[in-house]
Amino acid sequence: MMEYRGRHYRTVWWEDGALKMIDQTLLPFTFTVAVSSSCRDTARHIRRMTVRGAPAIGAAGAYGMVQAFMEGKPEEGETALRATRPTARDLFAGIDRVKKAAGEASPRDRASAALAAAEEFAAHSAEECRLIGEQGAPLIGDGSTVLTHCNAGWLACVDWGTALAPVYRAHREGKRIFVLVDETRPRCQGGKLTAWELSGEGIPHAVIPDTAAGFYMRRGKVDMVITGADRIAFNGDTANKIGTLQVAVCAQRFGIPFYIAAPWATFDPECTSGSEIPIEERDPEEVTRMAGRDETGRLVSVRVCNPDSRAENPAFDVTPAELVTGYITPAGVITAADIPRVVPR
């Protein structure tokens, strides 16, 4: 279980009749808990990335549906939640899970059945991430260097993380591990969130520009790569944060194992291949501007690009299955060929 200043936190949780979330837009500079009291507000938080990371928005989507049932407007709420972000499968899995449970209950019990289903979905997601840690830790040798992209730690999940769960587990088992953290432009979830998590756990690491991953690989400084996933097609093609594809291409070129870590909700049996995964295009201002802390400690946004130029901002890319050494799942490390056999349909 992941802690901040000695207290255990989940990234998203239900408390006092409201949805609470660690506000990830303010980290690493300020640790604040955001509160959402309506489905509409939860949808807004998912869209603005107060909460982000496929498993975490899966849970947020589930709790958002609880709010929709409590408000007596499940269709309207579902539409709003589904429209927030298109790529991560977990979001739709969370929404569907709660909708199904509520649909099976009597009208009087609908809201409480929805809440029970969301709580169960979140707890199950956390447990799956814990198991991913158990399954993946043996892959990490003592003294090795792991490269990761974006943030697939506990902030991206309800607890534990996906890509970082094996790292946390191996570290707690006493292995010496060094993590190379891709900064992950444009939003810098690597430099801001992954680095913050690793600092909290006391795991040695260095942040590198995304441009430097290949440099370290070619120099033999990377023993393995582990990333998370937003959606895994039935053939193993994997959508993840923009830049993952390049890391996977370089890993193959330089003979470095490349692993994807994900819970079952990220696997999408209805996507035959990666070409069917919708890719979110986000606001180009995420590229042309950058948020950071100025000299006075204030969080400000500065323009870092020629003002007359336009930018493009695809948020995800698809890594073809042939570049993935293995998928670290709650039930073990599998290959793309195993997916049809083991993924619950």
Place this chain on the structure above:
Amino acid sequence: MMEYRGRHYRTVWWEDGALKMIDQTLLPFTFTVAVSSSCRDTARHIRRMTVRGAPAIGAAGAYGMVQAFMEGKPEEGETALRATRPTARDLFAGIDRVKKAAGEASPRDRASAALAAAEEFAAHSAEECRLIGEQGAPLIGDGSTVLTHCNAGWLACVDWGTALAPVYRAHREGKRIFVLVDETRPRCQGGKLTAWELSGEGIPHAVIPDTAAGFYMRRGKVDMVITGADRIAFNGDTANKIGTLQVAVCAQRFGIPFYIAAPWATFDPECTSGSEIPIEERDPEEVTRMAGRDETGRLVSVRVCNPDSRAENPAFDVTPAELVTGYITPAGVITAADIPRVVPR
């Protein structure tokens, strides 16, 4: 010849007994000319990147040596200039050229011989870049999309550019070209300088995060890649801005031609292979902080990384010759196998 607001500028030039440079640390927000009146000050400007780009710092180094001779301290000046930046070959070529010319002159004529040599070195560099444009333009088809990394435009050179010279030439010939501009963290010379240059020339372009280059290549949206170079070894291995290696690896994977454009001073016949090229490590604050313009128009530096984490900042990487489709030189497009035959030793 490149222009800003209707006036032709070189990036570095000698005027009124001093070295003048477009201050590239303030672009694209402010166009300012910096003046250096001493060799020591020129060395400082090269180190802080007032002037940057291999051919441009070659000329700055040449003019810096002129100042060293004028100050009567050529050894001290040479040492200071050589210590500024280790990777670009052009810097050492510029210093050596002026030193040789001054050494061949009588003591009385030494300073004026040095200045004549520096002027000739700069003019020759500009002419070579013009020729690179002529030689490279036929490679660019009408309607094609060129991806480039960092800034290898006229700001990086005395005039015209290296990677961008063929783009400018083809554009002036009437070809329709679209340029995908890698932002190029950590210093964002792509988003800041290349985008500014392309805007000035009226060439359609979009800035993308470095993480997105592979995404566009896999989608078939990139017809060719052209980058500059800081040093090209005798076997064709090429040091260039960090991130070039990843772009080249992806280009090969997706079957896209990858070209390096460079004048002769960038080729180093004394480097047998890329492993002999010294790689500059720069201040990690370039990664953990980012400079940009805030709401009030002020240029500020903000922290964009977890404060407790350290960063690493290798400034260059080496692309092996086998990934380079061709080298666009002033004398034509050559392959690595041609280098021993055509490079002046």
